[in-house]
Amino acid sequence: MDTSQSYHYLLNQLKVLTIDSVVEIDSMGRFYNEKENKIMLPLNDEDGIYAGDYFFPRFAKKRASIEYLTSYWLKSTHKNLAIVLGIFETEQEARDYLIRKFDSYPSAFIIESEVYIGCSH
Numbered sequence: 001m002d003t004s005q006s007y008h009y010l011l012n013q014l015k016v017l018t019i020d021s022v023v024e025i026d027s028m029g030r031f032y033n034e035k036e037n038k039i040m041l042p043l044n045d046e047d048g049i050y051a052g053d054y055f056f057p058r059f060a061k062k063r064a065s066i067e068y069l070t071s072y073w074l075k076s077t078h079k080n081l082a083i084v085l086g087i088f089e090t091e092q093e094a095r096d097y098l099i100r101k102f103d104s105y106p107s108a109f110i111i112e113s114e115v116y117i118g119c120s121h
Helices: 007-019 091-102
Strands: 031-033 038-040 065-068 081-084
Touching: 007 031, 007 065, 007 081, 038 065
Parallel strands: none
Antiparallel strands: 031 038, 065 081
16 A cells, blocks of 8 residues: 555555545554564563564455565565555455555556465464
């Protein structure tokens, strides 16, 4: 959808999408920690392995969130963030969703990626 090194810029973009009723935001319990300058789960999260750390969505689902672009595209740098609007099993599924829901957003694009979906513990 859009990329930036500014979390707050992307959050404002996400809010516009929500106002347009195009998509709902799903942060998976993560937040942006200003002091540490990173997206993370709360320190007291029930998942002790990832508490205080970042992990990214890995399963096929339509969801809007802000992610580190390197999670899906290795050519990116760690500081680049992206609005991710879903993970799809096929390129055609992603393309259909993009055309149907985000045709009026010219900055939207598809990244083909291989994502491990097994246990991450």
